[in-house]
Amino acid sequence: MIKEVGELLIGLIVLAGALLSAVSAFGLIRLPDVYLRSHAATKSATLGVLLILTGAFLYFMVYVDHISAKLILGIIFVFITSPVAGHLNGRAAYRSGIPLWEKSQHDELGPVIRKQYQDQADASPKKRATRNDVTQG
Numbered sequence: 001m002i003k004e005v006g007e008l009l010i011g012l013i014v015l016a017g018a019l020l021s022a023v024s025a026f027g028l029i030r031l032p033d034v035y036l037r038s039h040a041a042t043k044s045a046t047l048g049v050l051l052i053l054t055g056a057f058l059y060f061m062v063y064v065d066h067i068s069a070k071l072i073l074g075i076i077f078v079f080i081t082s083p084v085a086g087h088l089n090g091r092a093a094y095r096s097g098i099p100l101w102e103k104s105q106h107d108e109l110g111p112v113i114r115k116q117y118q119d120q121a122d123a124s125p126k127k128r129a130t131r132n133d134v135t136q137g
Contacts, residue, residue: 006062010055017051020044033101034093042086049078 027040057071094109 003063006058010058010062013051013058014055017048017053017055020048020051022048024048033104034098035090035100038086038090038093042083046078046082049082050075053078 021044024040024043024045027044028037031037031040053071053075057068057075060066060068060071091109095113100107
């Protein structure tokens with residue numbers, strides 16, 4: 001009886017992960033701009049993959065009596081790298097000038113980026129040492 005309940009719970013975890021991954025794929029197709037697509041790819045796809053890997057880990061741990069270090073490393077790797085990659089892709093898209101969706105309400109990164117560019121423009125240019133300066137000085 002307990003094994004059947006465990007199989008059911010593990011199956012539900014894997015099914016939830018598969019459904020979240022499907023919702024993520026749907027979001028990648030339907031969402032209007034690169035920033036919202038990046039959000040769909042990083043949030044729901046990461047959670048979907050984590051649930052599937054967790055279900056596989058639990059199955060091997062409970063039913064095969066094998067604790068898989070590869071699955072643990074896969075879970076950790078996806079948990080760390082996917083959100084960071086999504087953030088960096090969105091930031092690179094913003095800095096390259098890709099516009100926000102026209103119905104976007106808020107742009108929190110705009111003032112920060114403009115301030116950084118203004119600070120760089122206000123800074124006095126430093127004299128670069130040339131080869132002649134080094135040999136003569």
